[in-house]
Amino acid sequence: MNQEIVWTLKTLILPPGILVIIGLLGFILARRFIGKLLLLITLAALYLFSTPYLSKQLMGSLEIVAALTDAQIQSSKAQAIVVLGAGRREAAPEYGGADTVNSLHLERLRYAAWLSKKSRLPLITSGGTPRSNGPSEATMARDVLEKEFGATVLFAEEQSRTTRDQALILKDLLEKRGIRKILLVTHAWHMLRSLDVFEAAGIEVTPAPTAFAHTRSSNDTYFDWLPTAKAFYDSYFALHEHLGRVWYRLLE
Known part of the structure; x- marks a missing residue:
């Protein structure tokens, strides 16, 4: 469609x-x-x-996939970290009118950079240009990671338009580089859908969720019913x- x-x-x-x-x-x-x-x-x-x-x-x-612990990060057999795109801000005036990553995308990139530093694994950015004529999300993400966070980006996947596309396209790109297992960075609420398609594509994944939207607490108050x-x-x-x-x- x-x-x-x-x-x-x-x-x-x-x-x-x-x-x-x-x-x-x-x-x-x-x-x-x-x-x-x-x-x-x-x-x-x-x-x-x-x-x-x-x-x-x-x-x-x-959000049923827990955040990675230090022990899990250190014991992971992953060979790279894949961080999924999450959107853009078009023509940002404070950046000279250039497109840049949006706040959701930046949350993923910050955690991916932190995870890369902790695990010493290279990063792979993913995301094309859905509904935009500007640079791909993967390219913008690579620029932020390298120029602002000082991280190492192995390559950028720039053709995908959906999460499903990202899994299917990355499958071949990872195999060509001999990468069999990855840490996958995305929002905690987006992780289940991401795992659905990445595992269906035959990619071995250790989920690395970030930016959890809720906390597990049973202490509900009347404030929870205020819109x-x-x-x-x-x-x-x-x-x-x-x-x-x-x-x-x-x-x-």
């Missing part, structure tokens, strides 16, 4: 897009019972997705990951 169509469908299916559609239908049919029900569903979903309680439950179902922008943001990414895993299974 065309990548632009996929992006459009994703925007419409995930909140807030789907909530806007349901709300508009409810407004149009407001004089009927179904219209009132749709408006109620819209408001209820908007509230629930905005609560820290629900966002933590959604993230908790994804926040941060909770809605986390709910969006959690739903995006669950939808992505279902989509990849349909492609198999």
